[in-house]
Amino acid sequence: MKIDSKTRGKLVAAIQQRVADSGLSYSEIARAADVDVSQASRICRGQFKTVSQNVVQICKALGLKTEAPQDGLPTVNPHFQRLQNGLYKLWDQTPEDADRLFQLLIQLAEIRQATNSKGATNP
Incomplete structure (x- = not known):
């Protein structure tokens, strides 16, 4: 799916922020998303022009919804947030x-x- 540059920029920023917050390596993200490591690395560095299945899988693995709300910003899945909070306690x-x-x-x-x-x- 093609996206405009403004929405793409917001998605790239959200992915990069989530990668930084998670502390996961590209190989760990790739494994969680069931995506090739080279693709995960490229996507996490913002090197994509369309929202492909691999981008969607990376977003899901990072807890980002790919359905953009009206303001174009990706949102955090509340269920992922709950899991993340529980994991943090462990x-x-x-x-x-x-x-x-x-x-x-x-x-x-x-x-x-x-x-x-x-x-x-x-x-």
Whole structure:
């Protein structure tokens, strides 16, 4: 989907702010979004002209809605905000604990994906 330069600029700023706030690497974001690392890096640095599926996936992984409200600014998903607040309560503020919690979340996602795949093939 094509977007005008003003809206694109706001989306790029929102993505970059969320990346900075999250402290996640491009590879971690790519894994969470199920997007190639090179694409995640390019998108997170604002090197895109249209809102492709990969841009949407990156936004979702970062908790940004891609449906722009009337003012053109992306909004934070309130459910993501709730999860982020809960995760913050678990985190002991160390990089090692951040890595452990991130790995736990990735493992939970893999279990969910495996469970959903089994459920889809075994009615």
